[in-house]
Amino acid sequence: MGRYILKRILQIIPIFFVVSIIIFGIVRMSPTDPVTVILGGKKATEAAIAAVKIKFHFDQPIVIQYLLWMKGIFTGDFGISYKYQQAVSGMIAGRLLITLGLIAISSFFGIVIAIPAGVLCAVKKNTAADRVISVVAVILVSCPVFLTSILMIMLMSHINGAIFTGTYTNLAEFFQRLSVPSLALSFSMIALVARVSRTSMIKELKSNYVETARAKGLSSQRIILHHAFKNAIIPVITVASIQIGAMIVGAVLVENVFALPGLGSLLISGINTSDYPIVQSIMLLLVGAFLLINLLVDILYAVIDPRIRYE
Amino acid sequence: MNSDSIISIENLTVNLMTTRGIVCAVRGVDLEIRKGEIHGLVGESGCGKTMTAKSILRLHEENRTLYGGRIMLKKSDGAEVNILDIKKKELQSIRGREVAMIFQDPMASLNPLLTIGDQIGEMLKAHTELSSEKIGAKTLALLDMVGIKPAEERSRQYPFEFSGGMAQRIMIAMALSCDPQLLIADEATTALDVTTQAQILDLMKDLQRRIGMSILLITHNFGVVAEICDRTSVMYAGKIVETSSVQELFDAPHHPYTKALINSIPRSGRSGERLVTIPGAPPSLLQPIKGCAFAPRCQYAMEKCCQEPKMRMVKRGHGYACYLNDDREEAEHDG
Amino acid sequence: MKMKQKNLGHFFTVSMVISLILLTVIILASVFAAYVAPYEQAAIDMSKTFQAPSAAHWLGTDNVGRDILSRLIYGARVTLLSALVVVVISVIIGVPLGLISGYYGGKVDNIIMRVEDVILAFPALLLAFLFVASFGKSITNAIVALGIVYVPMISRLTRSLTLTERNKAYVEAAQSIGFSDTRILFRHILPNCVSTIITQMTLDIGYAILDLAALSFLGMGVQPPISDWGAMLEEGRAFIQISPLLCLAPGISIIVTVVLLNMLSDNIQMYLDQSQRKLPSFKKLRKMAGGLIEQ
Numbered sequence: 001m002g003r004y005i006l007k008r009i010l011q012i013i014p015i016f017f018v019v020s021i022i023i024f025g026i027v028r029m030s031p032t033d034p035v036t037v038i039l040g041g042k043k044a045t046e047a048a049i050a051a052v053k054i055k056f057h058f059d060q061p062i063v064i065q066y067l068l069w070m071k072g073i074f075t076g077d078f079g080i081s082y083k084y085q086q087a088v089s090g091m092i093a094g095r096l097l098i099t100l101g102l103i104a105i106s107s108f109f110g111i112v113i114a115i116p117a118g119v120l121c122a123v124k125k126n127t128a129a130d131r132v133i134s135v136v137a138v139i140l141v142s143c144p145v146f147l148t149s150i151l152m153i154m155l156m157s158h159i160n161g162a163i164f165t166g167t168y169t170n171l172a173e174f175f176q177r178l179s180v181p182s183l184a185l186s187f188s189m190i191a192l193v194a195r196v197s198r199t200s201m202i203k204e205l206k207s208n209y210v211e212t213a214r215a216k217g218l219s220s221q222r223i224i225l226h227h228a229f230k231n232a233i234i235p236v237i238t239v240a241s242i243q244i245g246a247m248i249v250g251a252v253l254v255e256n257v258f259a260l261p262g263l264g265s266l267l268i269s270g271i272n273t274s275d276y277p278i279v280q281s282i283m284l285l286l287v288g289a290f291l292l293i294n295l296l297v298d299i300l301y302a303v304i305d306p307r308i309r310y311e
Numbered sequence: 312m313n314s315d316s317i318i319s320i321e322n323l324t325v326n327l328m329t330t331r332g333i334v335c336a337v338r339g340v341d342l343e344i345r346k347g348e349i350h351g352l353v354g355e356s357g358c359g360k361t362m363t364a365k366s367i368l369r370l371h372e373e374n375r376t377l378y379g380g381r382i383m384l385k386k387s388d389g390a391e392v393n394i395l396d397i398k399k400k401e402l403q404s405i406r407g408r409e410v411a412m413i414f415q416d417p418m419a420s421l422n423p424l425l426t427i428g429d430q431i432g433e434m435l436k437a438h439t440e441l442s443s444e445k446i447g448a449k450t451l452a453l454l455d456m457v458g459i460k461p462a463e464e465r466s467r468q469y470p471f472e473f474s475g476g477m478a479q480r481i482m483i484a485m486a487l488s489c490d491p492q493l494l495i496a497d498e499a500t501t502a503l504d505v506t507t508q509a510q511i512l513d514l515m516k517d518l519q520r521r522i523g524m525s526i527l528l529i530t531h532n533f534g535v536v537a538e539i540c541d542r543t544s545v546m547y548a549g550k551i552v553e554t555s556s557v558q559e560l561f562d563a564p565h566h567p568y569t570k571a572l573i574n575s576i577p578r579s580g581r582s583g584e585r586l587v588t589i590p591g592a593p594p595s596l597l598q599p600i601k602g603c604a605f606a607p608r609c610q611y612a613m614e615k616c617c618q619e620p621k622m623r624m625v626k627r628g629h630g631y632a633c634y635l636n637d638d639r640e641e642a643e644h645d646g
Numbered sequence: 647m648k649m650k651q652k653n654l655g656h657f658f659t660v661s662m663v664i665s666l667i668l669l670t671v672i673i674l675a676s677v678f679a680a681y682v683a684p685y686e687q688a689a690i691d692m693s694k695t696f697q698a699p700s701a702a703h704w705l706g707t708d709n710v711g712r713d714i715l716s717r718l719i720y721g722a723r724v725t726l727l728s729a730l731v732v733v734v735i736s737v738i739i740g741v742p743l744g745l746i747s748g749y750y751g752g753k754v755d756n757i758i759m760r761v762e763d764v765i766l767a768f769p770a771l772l773l774a775f776l777f778v779a780s781f782g783k784s785i786t787n788a789i790v791a792l793g794i795v796y797v798p799m800i801s802r803l804t805r806s807l808t809l810t811e812r813n814k815a816y817v818e819a820a821q822s823i824g825f826s827d828t829r830i831l832f833r834h835i836l837p838n839c840v841s842t843i844i845t846q847m848t849l850d851i852g853y854a855i856l857d858l859a860a861l862s863f864l865g866m867g868v869q870p871p872i873s874d875w876g877a878m879l880e881e882g883r884a885f886i887q888i889s890p891l892l893c894l895a896p897g898i899s900i901i902v903t904v905v906l907l908n909m910l911s912d913n914i915q916m917y918l919d920q921s922q923r924k925l926p927s928f929k930k931l932r933k934m935a936g937g938l939i940e941q
Contacts, residue, residue: 018764023776030780142904144856146863147879147897154886208419215368215414216434216485217406226433230424249771253860257883268864271779279779283772290769305424306469 001302001309008298012291019291020073023283024066027276034058037274038082056080073284079277088277091266092285099262101174102251105182107244110189115236117190118197122232123224125202133194140191145250149184149257156180181258185250189243196239200232207231234305241297245290317385317492317525318344318367318410324379325362327371334596336362338549339380341622344493349519349526351536351557353572354546355593360529363546364495367527368406369394384409387492408438411486415498417478421470427454428466431485438489453484457514476507480514487518494519495527500535512539533576537561542628545569548593548604551622553631565631567609603633611635662913665906672903676722683716688871696889705895709885714895717878721896724874726903728789728867729854733847735793736800741843743797744804745831749812755805762798770795771857778866785868788861796850803846807839845914852907859900875900 038052053059057068072079078088121130140148204210205228213223252264259265263282270278302308312319325337337359344350352360365371367382382394386409394405414420422430428450435446454462457480470478479499486494496515500508516539519526528540536543536557544554545568553566564570568589575587591608594600602617603609609616615634623637624630675682684704691711699706705714747758765773774791781787811817812835820830855875861867862876873881875896882892 015760015763015767019767022764026776026780031782138905138908139901142852142856142901142908144859144863144876144897144900146860147893147900150879150883150886150893150897154890157887208414208416209422211370212412212414212420212482212485213422214370215406215412216437217403217408218433218437219403222433222437227422227425231422245769248769249860252771252775253863256864267775271775271866274779276779279776283776286769286772287767291767307423307471 004302004309005299008295012295016288016291017070019287020070020284021066023280023287024069027280028062030274030276032274034082034274034276037276040083069280073281078281081278082275083273084275088281091278092263092281095261095263095266098178098260099251099255099264101178102182102185102254102260102262103244103247105175105178106186106189106247106251107240109183109186110193110243110247111240113186114190114193114240115197115233118194118236119201119224119229119232121194121198122201122205130198134198137191137195140187141195143187145185145188146253146257148187149181149254152180152184153257177260181254181260184258185247185254188250189240189247192243193236193240197232197236200235201228204228204232230304234301237297237300237304241293244293248286248290312383312385312391313343313345315345316343317346318342318527319383320363320367320380321383322380323363323366323382324377325359325366325371326377326379327362328375332597335599336549336596337366338600340546340549340551342544342551342554343628344525344527345542345628346492347519347523347525348541349516349528349539351540351543352527352529352546353531353533353536353543355531357593357596358546359549359596360546361497362549364412364497364527364529367394367493367495368410368412369402370412404438407434407486407491408489409491410493410495411489411491412495412497413479413482413486413499416502417475417482417499418470420482421478423470426467426469427473427481431466431481431488434485434488449488453488454481456487456518457481457484459484475503476510479503479507479511483511483514483518487522487524490522491524493525493527495529497529498531499528501530501532508535515539533573545572548600549596550604550632552605552633555625555629555631559629565625565636566605566633567611567635568605569631657917659913659916661909662917665909665913669903669906669910672722672906673726675719676726679719679723683713683719685713685716687717687720687873688712689716696885699891706889706891708882708889708892714891717873718875718895718899721874721878722899722903724785724868724872725855725858725876725900728785728858728874729851731789732792732796732854732858733850735790736796736850737843737847739793740797740800741804741836744801745808745836747801748805748808749827749831749835758801762801765795766798768795770853771860774857774861775866778861783866783869785858785862785872788858788867792854792857796854799850800843800846804839804843807842808835811835811838841914841918845911845918848907848911848914852904852911855900855904855907 034056035049035052035058038056039048044052057065060068069079076089078092080086081088081091084091117133121133124130205224207228210223210228213227218227251262252267254260255262255264256268263285266278267282267286269275270282320340320342323337323340323342324335327334327336340359340363342352342363352364354360362371366378367384369378378395380395383391384394384405385391386405392401392405394402397405421427428447431450431453432446435441435449439446441449450466451462454460454466459465459477459480470481473481482499483494494515499515500511503511512535515526515528528535530536540557542554542556543560544551545560545566546552547568553560553564553569555565560569561573564573571587571589575589577586589608594604594607601619603612603620606612606616613634620632620634622630622632689712691707694703694707694711695709697703697707697711703713703715705718708714708717743758743762747755768776770792773795774788777787777791778784808831816834817830820834825834858867858874859876859879862874863880865880868874868877870877878896879893882889882896886893
């Protein structure tokens, strides 16, 4: 088991570095001159320009710039914002928790609502309940997350004036502010995970070992939960993890619509103002988070399925 | 029901809904399984033998299956029940406990994510009142009995760590765990190589003698039938065409289909001869069949055969469904 | 003759027919937008802002008096075309990669898979954000970025299909006759994979529509004066209290189109994989069997 985990970690590290090179490279390919951005478009003296170049390491060769950036990432220094002239890490810190909270709560909704729904549909295949849920699922999947968010805002404003902006001083406020946006973010995941759960469960219920279990005289409950479900959950985990990755991007949209002070809205404003240190760092952070989630999922597979441990 | 039978299948019909229409898989089967006998059920692929066997445990999908007739079981407490009629709960108490079943593909029939010890143990837990310790001990004893050693270590392993033959032994251990009266073995050795096949058959014969349970052995292989069965029923197109003791089946088959089957078994010492086959193919079970189903392929077919022949009994437990010998018997009667 | 009819009957199920007809209507309307739309896309008329649906304007007008229905139809053209280009790009790159990867295996396969792993490390829209951040906001950048991001999906699908086909007898036969690898790949293996690939492509067009709409919504996709459904949603956002139709019209269009594409994909899949077809209910079974039992 330990060897398996080690193997996976070793596979991810090179990917992480290649991704960082790509992010860095593409940003550097931009036709916009960063110096102009930093100086705010005002005319500047030669001396001022030179000073900027030294401060931001533009005078160094590209490779050095990249290495400096990477070193900074691992020591917590994410560079200096072009626009705000302050440390990016400080700007990120405050917002990180909100985005993480958004994704975490959405994932929770996604799993806790979708999997039981999917299993239920599989067991009660083709009944009215199953058909209705399937139709709802298709519609949810086809609904872009920002549209869901807009509609939810519309709805919420008619109800007691729920607020999404404001302070996040304690846990209660945190959940209150984030619950509706998280729900909006989770709809697409709920729909897909429910669908896959259903399909997977139906397939497992038809398998030979389930027939054996029935011939053994075990109760339906035990067969469904203890036998079929364990096998059915494996492809569901794949889809769920892809969805959580997709939610990282969805969070950006949800933050935009609900005006939440998270990483997503910072990223968007960074893109709009060509503030590359912000863009680079947040992107790397998000991709890193995504890779980490994939790693955890792979470990989860090995825990559930003994065959994988022996590969 | 006769005093020494444990299962009596009476005029069983099974109709299945499939994407291509309704399949009349079993069209009126009468079968009696006696206490302590090994009863073979032979026939070509698609003749309905697995369908019949699964009906004994009512394993077909309830929404897609229509049953007719009765399957009487004499439970160990003496009560006689019709399996097709009883409620789910009673059915669950019969499955595994009174009647157990093992299947063709042992690797696919075991849950890949649970240890084999767990899989045997859960059956004991469901059907008996034994404590966990006793269940653990019995599990190890069962594994030992079927030849899986060292039982302690093996019981903690997963199915993919065993070969096909060993997996089938595990299935047998599971099936026997609650001391059933009847074991149904559905093509249990078909997926195994010849050596392993012989081992498993020996194991089944040995266990059967020791425990005294009955076995319904489903196969399309006459060699297996000759090896361990006491009596055999031959099925064709959803009906039983002949039932007899194995000796008489090979010595003096009555039904033309049985005769043709036995004739077509390749035998050593007949080299250079053409292999005998039965021309034609079994009828589709999607359409209702009129008269004797074998008539189109039968070399003895007569006009009478467009009427379904009834089972004629030669003696108790031995019968066949054909008009062929009627005249001869009538002549013997008269003369 | 009877067999053919049966197959067609299974192909043209109710849901397949509905999805095909409605999708065709949408596609034709967008292609012939100039003829179908009652008004010009950019016809501003400040005297007629925020009108409710009427005979003159079936879906009403927006904040600068433009006819919503016409904007919807012209927007459809941009949305659908862009989504199609994204999928075409991903297929042109992805299918050959998948074929090569699956057929040759070994080092080539490894390299291709590693490259795709890197692409897969980017959650879908993030790469698009990166391109736009660097190269500027335009629909072209968005389309290229998405096209690249979608490659692994199609490529891996093709790869696993190729792996299955590669071991089949007809491939061995073709190899022994001496056909070139390219010929085997494109003339023998590929046709057997086409139907599954088409199912995935249909789904991908749906995903592309959603992703492109998201980009336009954030201002990173189409740029004014061109507008697609995502951009319309962004514009209508501010006025949602006054006239929700500005948002609902493009929103529902997106939902309906993507639902239809999902339906189409499901139907193709159900036709190909016969075991998934729906069977009649138990009551019907009793009725049908009743006739047989009596005989």
